[in-house]
Amino acid sequence: MPDPPFDGKLATHKPLPQGKAFLICEEAELDDITGQFSFFNVVSSLGFPKFPAESPPLAIYLQLYDGIGRYELGIELRNLADDTSVTAENFSSLDFPERLVKMELVLPIDAMRFPRPGRYELVILFEGQELATQFIDAEVSNGSETR
């Protein structure tokens, strides 16, 4: 059987890196001497007196392996109550110098906006595909903002 005619498009099946860690925290610190990170107040839920609400500044930490070359990155905050994307950004690209290199990515975020209480999902996208996800619960609270 003859091969199908070539349509000029080559299939690209570059594997995505493997996500080994995904943290959302209030503060990420770098020890300039050792080059090691420390994370403070890892966040799994956020409490707000009213909605829509805006979170305090946060930092996302990703540890990745097995990447090949360059990837386009994106991030989305999804409301799981109605499966909608409420905020998003395609923010940059990341180049893996070698496949076996462990890459660390720190993403400082000014604020995240939550339209209403409920469970949300923060999604890291590589080449438009989901690489890692993390839940955040946005709750009505009169006390501390993060837990």
Add this chain to the structure above:
Amino acid sequence: MAAKRDENDGPNGAPEKTVQSTEAQGERRRKGRVITAKDAGWVTPTAFVLPIKLVPVDPPRLIKKKSPAG
């Protein structure tokens, strides 16, 4: 003769280390430098800082879920 127990001693008589550990963590915390948006770029040979600003999707976009068949 058994040593006099202090109110901070643990169950086996050894001093509880929680207070000391907390103090040590506080000391360790001060050694680091908080990562901010100003650090954009490589901070170590394998660590990259990318400040991001999430933009509202208005109206919210429905997520396309993959079917079980793929």
